[in-house]
Amino acid sequence: MLPGGVSGLGLKAAVVVFPGSNCDVDIYHAFLDILGVEVRYVWHEEEDLSPFDLAVLPGGFSYGDYLRPGALARFSPVMEAVREFASSGKPVLGICNGFQILCEAGLLPGALRKNADLRFRCRWVWVRVEQVNTPFTCLCLPGEVLRLPIAHGDGNYYAPDPVLGELEAEGRVVFRYCDANGDAIPEANPNGSLRNIAGISNPAGNVVGLMPHPERAMEELLGGTGGRKLLLGALTWLREFA
Amino acid sequence: MKWRAEVRVWLKEGAFDPQGQAIQQALSRLGWDRIGEVRAGKAFLLQVEAPDEGEARRLAEEAARKLLANPVLESFSLEVEPYLASGSGGEAV
Numbered sequence: 001m002l003p004g005g006v007s008g009l010g011l012k013a014a015v016v017v018f019p020g021s022n023c024d025v026d027i028y029h030a031f032l033d034i035l036g037v038e039v040r041y042v043w044h045e046e047e048d049l050s051p052f053d054l055a056v057l058p059g060g061f062s063y064g065d066y067l068r069p070g071a072l073a074r075f076s077p078v079m080e081a082v083r084e085f086a087s088s089g090k091p092v093l094g095i096c097n098g099f100q101i102l103c104e105a106g107l108l109p110g111a112l113r114k115n116a117d118l119r120f121r122c123r124w125v126w127v128r129v130e131q132v133n134t135p136f137t138c139l140c141l142p143g144e145v146l147r148l149p150i151a152h153g154d155g156n157y158y159a160p161d162p163v164l165g166e167l168e169a170e171g172r173v174v175f176r177y178c179d180a181n182g183d184a185i186p187e188a189n190p191n192g193s194l195r196n197i198a199g200i201s202n203p204a205g206n207v208v209g210l211m212p213h214p215e216r217a218m219e220e221l222l223g224g225t226g227g228r229k230l231l232l233g234a235l236t237w238l239r240e241f242a
Numbered sequence: 243m244k245w246r247a248e249v250r251v252w253l254k255e256g257a258f259d260p261q262g263q264a265i266q267q268a269l270s271r272l273g274w275d276r277i278g279e280v281r282a283g284k285a286f287l288l289q290v291e292a293p294d295e296g297e298a299r300r301l302a303e304e305a306a307r308k309l310l311a312n313p314v315l316e317s318f319s320l321e322v323e324p325y326l327a328s329g330s331g332g333e334a335v
Contacts, residue, residue, distance in 0.1 A: 067309070067310070068312055071309065071312065075309075103314075104312065109314075110314060111312055111314040114260055114261065115260070116260055118260050118261065118264055158314070158315060159314070160314070192258075
């Protein structure tokens with residue numbers, strides 16, 4: 001648990017588990033053991049998220065990535081509950097495959113294509129925080145650079161030009177791939193994403209999807225703590241504003 | 243009556259197709275240097291129960307639009323014909 005942690009707030013996190021999710025245990029560990037938050041797995045056939053304060057759709061390969069990543073998970077019974085949960089304003093985070101599912105479900109715009117060079121990219125990247133007015137980034141400074149790991153074959157963000165324009169104008173690009181100095185240069189783009197986009201939000205800002213894995217960057221021992229602020233941010237946001 | 247609907251899904255015109263490009267490069271290395279652009283897609287054969295062709299087409303099109311293709315990235319084509327018990331699993335070579 002973090003020193004001066006956030007335990008005892010009575011907050012409850014849901015980790016939605018699809019057949020083929022494989023980062024569910026990591027995010028569960030992050031909430032329970034590192035942040036001291038009550039957390040429960042919610043199987044994709046469940047239909048009620050009302051007991052929870054925030055929900056995470058974790059990474060992995062739901063339904064084996066059959067058809068397209070996220071395309072089949074989108075029709076799981078739990079997704080109606082995720083939709084209601086999101087429209088009630090509670091924080092929803094989609095990580096990697098979770099981001100792909102949120103896009104397929106239409107809760108976030110655009111789509112994640114195959115990486116431009118067709119390689120599965122598994123490494124650390126830098127991302128620049130572009131929008132701090134979301135539950136997950138409320139502890140970050142505008143332009144802050146975080147070091148997070150990625151591990152994906154389909155992370156190449158695409159949206160038609162008018163949608164990109166809307167995302168930019170409304171400040172809904174939340175994270176951009178950058179170098180260690182915070183410059184969003186093409187060389188820092190690991191997968192071909194348009195405008196170096198690594199993560200976006202819905203118009204209200206409570207639904208955020210990103211390809212990097214904050215739950216894998218929670219402990220110095222395991223390579224870095226760049227993800228702590230994002231999860232801690234949501235808890236702080238819930239305590240302050242919800 | 244049974245119908246055989248074939249749905250083909252393609253990345254939209256003009257969208258970069260990294261799979262197609264990789265296949266084209268492999269073909270070129272193997273000596274097929276007269277094969278130009280290659281585009282990779284997906285094909286689905288649906289067996290549809292419907293009273294007439296129009297209804298079969300409507301059902302298959304709905305399935306393609308809502309699930310088989312992602313309209314953000316992909317377009318699809320659709321062909322519908324009566325289902326024949328033999329030889330409907332795909333074209334014999």
